[in-house]
Amino acid sequence: MADKILKVDFEGLPEFTEALLKAQKGSQIKKIVRERTSKLDEQTQRNMISQYKGHWERGKFVKPTGTTRRSVTNAITQDGFTGTVGVGTHYFPYLELGTRFMHARPTLTPAFNQQQQLFIRDIRELIK
Numbered sequence: 001m002a003d004k005i006l007k008v009d010f011e012g013l014p015e016f017t018e019a020l021l022k023a024q025k026g027s028q029i030k031k032i033v034r035e036r037t038s039k040l041d042e043q044t045q046r047n048m049i050s051q052y053k054g055h056w057e058r059g060k061f062v063k064p065t066g067t068t069r070r071s072v073t074n075a076i077t078q079d080g081f082t083g084t085v086g087v088g089t090h091y092f093p094y095l096e097l098g099t100r101f102m103h104a105r106p107t108l109t110p111a112f113n114q115q116q117q118l119f120i121r122d123i124r125e126l127i128k
Contacts (some may be wrong), residue, residue, distance in 0.1 A: 006115050018088070032119065032126070033080060035122075036119045037084070038074065041083050047107035048072075052064040052095070059107055068095065071089045073087075
């Protein structure tokens with residue numbers, strides 16, 4: 001296994017970089033990053049409201065407390081070019097991906113997929 005090497009080639013990267021740096025588009029990119037990160041946070045929380053209706057525990061139906069939704073955070077790096085959305089509960093991966101006893105109830109992944117497409121669209125419009 002150690003002899004296998006992963007190689008990734010990016011075609012058009014110099015042209016892309018040049019287009020981004022033209023006409024001081026950095027501040028516009030930062031604005032897009034802030035907006036999409038905020039929307040990802042909001043959409044994730046909305047998905048949690050619709051997905052997490054409660055669960056059965058010890059023979060009783062337990063309503064959700066909202067702890068997972070309240071633990072959603074977002075952050076923008078100091079340079080403004082990277083946004084991060086995270087969920088702070090230790091059990092979130094079980095909710096998102098499921099277990100052998102529980103079906104997955106994805107909330108972050110669908111929100112990310114949607115915002116990813118919108119981010120790509122916004123960047124393409126910016127560099128045209």
